Amino acid sequence: MYEEPYRWIEAVANRRNYLDDQFSQGNPLVAVSFAKGILLLTVNRGTEKIYEIYDRIALGGMGHPADLEKLRYTLLDMAHVEGFQRSPSDVTVARLMKNGLAPVIKQAFEEIYKAPYITKVLLAEVGATQDRDRLFSINYDGMYEEQKEFGLLAASPSIRESLVEEWKAQERPTTLQNALEVSLRLWGIASLLQASTSSLDAEEEEIASATTAAVSTLPDDEAISARIQETLAKETLECVLLDRESGKMETYRTLTQSELQPLIPQYLIPAS
Amino acid sequence: MGQQGDFLQVLQEQGYAMDTLFPSSKGSSALAHPELTTGTTVFAMKYADGVLVAGDRRATAGNVVMYDRTDKVLEIDRFSVMAIAGVPATAFEMARVLEHSFKYYRRSQLQDLSFEGKLRALSTLLKNNAPAALAGTGTVVPVYAGYDQLEGCGKIFFYDILGAEFEAVEYAVSGSGSSTIRGILYYMNRWGTGPVAGLNEEDALIFVLRLMTSAAEFDSATGGVDAQAQLYPIVKRVSAEGVRTIPSDRLKSLYSEKVLT
Known part of the structure; x- marks a missing residue:
């Protein structure tokens, strides 16, 4: 029944609705480039969402863990074979995204008889200097884009737009503590916007997710802090640093909870 | 599928043939001189904080000195090093794998x-390499040191060249x-002042x-120390903190103070 072009378009549109729905409950993921490296931040309910791909490359994901795992293996295989046969410096995030990830995700999305990947992926590569940092994110349909300094995975494009605006208005973080505070705040905003979008009814939601224009009103500081406190009280903060100054080939480092505690601003720590 | 985390398997699936990795030596055995291709000196010894692994820097082909700045003590990961003696092409490739x-x-x-698991991986590579090793074109006799x-x-x-592993x-x-x-x-361990494994870092160095x-004195294929050319052996220390290369400045001062005099 999908042989006719119109049916196919309809099927793909249905697929979008289904997928958008799947992501509405997901946790946003933030990546911020600063002097010391790139910080990736999200919260999880038990399953990690940030992984090491290669010496200078990390992956952040949103969506179904099993799908993310499959894509993670695709990237790991590609990166390590390339790094072995050519050289570690030939493994770049741009090529992993364009040649490795995008075709696989797009094909799965458009083959309407098969299941799509329920994932959005962010790839970060730390450079020798900050202007060589690269961030790419890809949507469930295989559309990817490069982002400067700040990368985000969130349920809908409109949230992305709002956050990019917010990032532009912010002062650039300089230290790790700084970067953590900024990332947490942006995460909080994304999480609140996502919650308000998913509480809209179906019709409104369609309008909201169809438009890529920024959401006009952002939550106030008090609501953001409350959201972060509430989340940190019941979920696990997951932070990875791609450390430009590691002095080694490998840059990926998971920040432990004891390392994170003193870095989180006092006003965001949940009262126990 | 790389589901078991086996990188060699992934390489093979991508069309990377084992024979190109470890060339067999059909028809080339007449050229093989296994006794010459292992011209080198590498060793690992335990001391108070862990293990010191050292290698001279000379690469030879027959009587010719090919290169005097070879690094034969290769860092495999944060906690292990492999010191290689044998055919460099195969040895470096093994280290990379x-x-x-x-x-x-x-x-x-x-x-x-x-x-x-790491020891087993090296053993497997050596075993796969056995035909080339027996023919003399791919002989590798490594020493592997690490912190467990x-x-x-x-x-x-x-x-040994066939992959048998000895602790x-x-x-x-x-x-x-x-x-x-x-x-x-x-001699030192039996009749010396005490076991070498008890030495502190400075004395061990x-x-x-x-x-x-001493090795360079009796073996023409071993580079030893060439203070004039600022050439010192590569020495790495493997301890609880991981692998660290001993800077050549340190070796230089120890050499001029405690070896020359």
Whole structure:
């Protein structure tokens, strides 16, 4: 029944609705480039969402863990074979995204008889200097884009737009503590916007997710802090640093909870 | 599928043939001189904080000195090094395969490969390489030293060309200059002032430089120390903190103070 072009378009549109729905409950993921490296931040309910791909490359994901795992293996295989046969410096995030990830995700999305990947992926590569940092994110349909300094995975494009605006208005973080505070705040905003979008009814939601224009009103500081406190009280903060100054080939480092505690601003720590 | 974290398998699936990795030697055995291709001196010895691994820097082909700045002590990951004696092309390739295999395993399985697992990986590579090793075109006789985090101690292993693995209690040597060193170490442990494994870092380093100088005295294929050209052996220390290369400045001052005089 999908042989006719119109049916196919309809099927793909249905697929979008289904997928958008799947992501509405997901946790946003933030990546911020600063002097010391790139910080990736999200919260999880038990399953990690940030992984090491290669010496200078990390992956952040949103969506179904099993799908993310499959894509993670695709990237790991590609990166390590390339790094072995050519050289570690030939493994770049741009090529992993364009040649490795995008075709696989797009094909799965458009083959309407098969299941799509329920994932959005962010790839970060730390450079020798900050202007060589690269961030790419890809949507469930295989559309990817490069982002400067700040990368985000969130349920809908409109949230992305709002956050990019917010990032532009912010002062650039300089230290790790700084970067953590900024990332947490942006995460909080994304999480609140996502919650308000998913509480809209179906019709409104369609309008909201169809438009890529920024959401006009952002939550106030008090609501953001409350959201972060509430989340940190019941979920696990997951932070990875791609450390430009590691002095080694490998840059990926998971920040432990004891390392994170003193870095989180006092006003965001949940009262126990 | 790389679901088990096996990098070699992934490579093979991508069309990478084992024979190109470890060339068999059809028709080339007439050219093979296994006794010449292992011209080198590498050794690992235990000391108070872990293991010191050292290698001279000369690469030879027959009577010709090809290169005087070879690094034969290769860092495989944060906690292990491989010192190589044998055909450099095969040895370096093995080191690269191991390095990538361990990285791939750690990143895909989200845990480090166990120390025993790492030893097994090297053994497998040597076993696969046996035909080339027997023909003399791909002989590799490595010494593998690492810090076993589970047991909290440094360990040394040596191999024959077919991949058999032996654990060394105090030290292991390989290469054409190694018999000199083996003799001295045996003598020191038996009749010296105390076991070499009890030396502190400074004394152990002095001892390493003296051993290397002795090996170079009796083996033309071993580079030893060339203070004039600022050429010192590569020495790496493997301890609970991981692998660290001893800076050549340190070797230089120890050499001029404690070896020359």
